[in-house]
Amino acid sequence: MKIREVLMTIAVLYPIAGYSASFDCQKATQADEKAICANRSLNDMDVVMATKYAFLLGLFPMGMRGEMMDAQKTWLYSxxxxxxxxxxxxxxxEDRLQQLDKIYAGIDKPL
Known part of the structure; x- marks a missing residue:
């Protein structure tokens, strides 16, 4: 799938997803999760971060996803x-989104 197609899909789905975090707010138990669900700006940032993370994870072959998944777990803990x-x-x-943008910028892309 071309990047343009993926970005168009994200643009179409983002307004729909913008109303819910990347996790089920009904099951939120941690203070950070509850705060994200209660704050529209944080909620939107969570959706953008989750979308970028999933997109990037899909670009890597299975054997190379572990490091990225570990970094995500570390970020979630922090x-x-x-x-x-x-x-x-x-x-x-903001920091995590910047990290994900840096990862994307470092990927070799066809001309």
Missing amino acids: RQKCGSDSRCLTKSY
């Missing part, structure tokens, strides 16, 4: 430490 602090959560998402 996000959890923010608790319900929206400023901390915002910074955490």
Whole structure:
């Protein structure tokens, strides 16, 4: 699938997904999850991050996904430490989105 097609799909689905985090808010138990569900801006950042992460994960062959999955787990653990602090959560998402953008920028792309 071409990147343009993927991005168009994301653009079409984003408004629909924009109303729900990447996890089930009804099952949120942690303070960070509850804060994300209660804050539209954090909720939207969560959806963007999850979409970028899933897209990037799909670009790597199975044998190379482990490192990226480990980095995501580490990030989730650090996000959890923010608790319900929206400023901390915002910074955490900004940093993770920047990391994901850097990973994408480093991928060899056909001309």
